Amino acid sequence: MMTRMGGDLIKVLVVDDHAPFRAAVGVLCMADGGLAVVAEAASVAEALEALSADPDLVVLDVNLGGVDGVEGARQVRALRPGLPVVLCSTAAPSELPPIPDDPGVTFVPKQNLDAHVLHEWFDRCRQHPG
């Protein structure tokens, strides 16, 4: 049901300074079969380097040490305009810096993240790029 018929795996880059979350996204992708974590990063700087792994989707924590995820999303989108970004956090959006008004960036509460959300956002960005 989640495996993309005839499609390639969606390559995911996970950016979070918390290992449990990165591991959870790994489990989520492993179980789904249509998603694969190709790179992990603990900061925005590492994430920008990890873009060389050519991910199809970035899962980005907002509360990162140093440059925060919102700024990180801006930088990722500037480097790879077509790359969909899913921002997530355990905090409510009202407690976070404003989520960029960018059609390629969305916000999901961390605890509600699942394969369905990632697939949906990937598909939507592919259908309505930019």
Add this chain to the structure above:
Amino acid sequence: MTGPTGVTGATRATGTGWPPRRPLTASERRLLQMIDKGSVDDLVAQALLLAIVVWVGSPWLWVGWASRWLALSGARLARREILADRTHRALFLLAVGHGLAGVGAVVSVPEAAPLVMLVMFGDLTLAGYTDRGARRGYFALCLANAALVALVSLGDWSDVADLAPRWLYVVVLGAHGLATGTVAARIARETYTVLRDRGDRLRALAARARDADREGQLDVARALSSSTARDLARLADLVAGLRTEQDAERVRAGAADGSATAKNALARLRALSHGVFPDVLHQHGLGAALRALDHTERADPAAPGVVVVEDAGARLPADVESAFYALVVACRRARPGARLTAAIRERRGYAELLLTGDGPDGDGLEVDDETLAALTDRVDGVRGTLDVTRADGRTTVHAAAPLDVPPAAADADPQAVAILTRFISSSTLLCALGLVATSAVWAVTRLVAVGIIDAVLVVVMASVLGAGALERRGRRGAALGLLCFETAFAGIVVSAAIPAFAPTAALIVMLPLILGLPYLSRRALEAIGLAQTLMVVLVICLGVAETGLVDAALLPQWVYLSLLAPTVVAVGLLVVLALGEGRAAVDASNEHLQTALLDLLKDIDATRRGIERDLHDGAQQHLAALAIQLHVAEQLAAQVATSGTGGSRAGAEPVARQAAPTPATGVSTPWQRLGVVLERVAGQVEQAREELTLLVDGRFGETLREIGVDEALRRSAALARRPVTVTAQGADDVPAAAAMTTYFVCNEAVQNATKHAGPEASVAIDLHLVEEPDGPRLTFRVSDDGQGCDPAVLHAGRGVAELVRRVREAGGDLVATSAPGRGTALTGWVPAGPQVTAGTMVG
């Protein structure tokens, strides 16, 4: 004022009612009271003086009388300035008024000079009301006033002494002296009292802040252990059950339940850590945090929250933001249904928060006195003021706190600043100079009066040196006493010898009072103040009565001037020294306390933020990851259940045994993947539990140790819904981990008793430190006299098992016993030796 031109909050005219006018601060109200009272007294005095002026008929008296009106006008203008929020100008107006009236007074009655100068020196003590930057100018103005009065009094213009009857002269001047001396002493005393009260208050504030912080930390620790730890225990049980489950549909339902449990636990934890310290406040400032309050702290999204109509934009100092935030949260808590409007501003070096409420009945702000006191403390802690005013049925809370960073406090104990020593050495030097000068004059003139002053100076110098010796031995009271005697003696003899010196002698008599202000208790000050004031009157009367040994008219003018001018200057210097140094000492002491308090509040905030970070980075992340993975497990189980691929076959074996040794992605079946997921989840739940125990012990253990586990239990017992008695022996000083375990287990046991023992039950907690061969143990017993239960029922639930687990983790043991009708008892122990602490922390 400018009409509806789409103004933003920042430019909104004050005439529209928002933002409301800033209420007067407490010190401004005190100043107004002082002016109003002074004005009434002055009007009465003017009426009496008018009668005397008319009777005596001297034109010089008319000058003096008219000049007093100028002082009254100055006071009226000052009043207006205070009301127009320009208090810094008011003090200057008052001082200028005093200067004009003073000159008028000494023109008509030169003997009044010392009294008038007392007023100038009294003005000096009000410097605390002026802006810090303007203080030097204010000091200069007051001293210039005093110098002008001294100079003018040297020219003997007035004919009043000849026109007025002698008795009237004595009575008026005596009464005036008494009134002025009392007022000056009262102003000086009140200023010092305000300063010293502030010191006491700062000390109390620090103690209360520390206490409240400890209580708050224990609350958090309790909540973590009883709520989050329980959630995690429940998840651990649930996952363990799922791993041995063979039916895919049941695994699906269980995993869904687990995911929801993790999400709920996360929500509770988020609310808890938000209460500890709102991260948004640190990250994005007060305005953002108040706006976020609208969404995060509100269960019902339709309920009104905080509307921020005006935001300074720039970040305020962190401690001010934190104090203001606490203020808003407390006001919201006081009236949950109210809609609050907040304005954050920066003005003249102050950060301001204006808060008004619109409730269902027109007023949303009802802050009870206890909350108000706590909030005043909180704002006071950041050197701010808090005012609550009610007008037109609307309450306004106004808080203001300075933006500048306070100077670093001096390390030395400010009370030890040697004002008295410095005063004594200055006096010795001035006496020595005076002695040389008068001896020289006496050698030339051989005048009796000069000889008397010479002799007085010898006595004074001896007393001052004696006072210095006493001070060095730490006998400050005796030193002050000796100075009191010495100045009174000098004043009386000098004014008796040379009546023209009476005004200056009066000032000398007042010196010890001013000097003693920073040191003496309020009662001692009152006693000395009364005695010294009487001395002043006596000295003045002696001078006026001209019962002197020497008639000033007999002294050559150059002798007279060469003695009087340096004396006035010397005495003035000593007064300023005593006032300035005394103030500086108390100020320094207060600044020291204030900085210490600010540091403490910063520490508390840092600790709270640390706890918030720990929770955010630890348990919250684990719970979010668990929610995700349990949801994955739920979906995998649903796949297995519906697709039937391997559902029935794999269902024959528990999930756990299906776990693939290498979690490859492409090849494994959903059932195998489910096994891998559940294995990871189980591992993560264990990790989360261990981290939480470490966090609670590490973060809060030391706090608990400081309070003492028995005292902490007594405090939580006070909140229980059943009578709880705590008896303890040796339990107040045990290692943090032992204290923490005991604290939680006993609290949980009391909770259980509250739930199950019946409404009539009471609970007893017994703590004992006992020596065992393998080291000291803290034993505890929590027993109730309630209805009890079957031991099997007692052990069936998770509650007791969880407590046993917690105690065994700490290296101790716990036994629960109960029987129907015979109550329930939990008896256990934990190791309390110092070496065990490290062991349990690592384990």
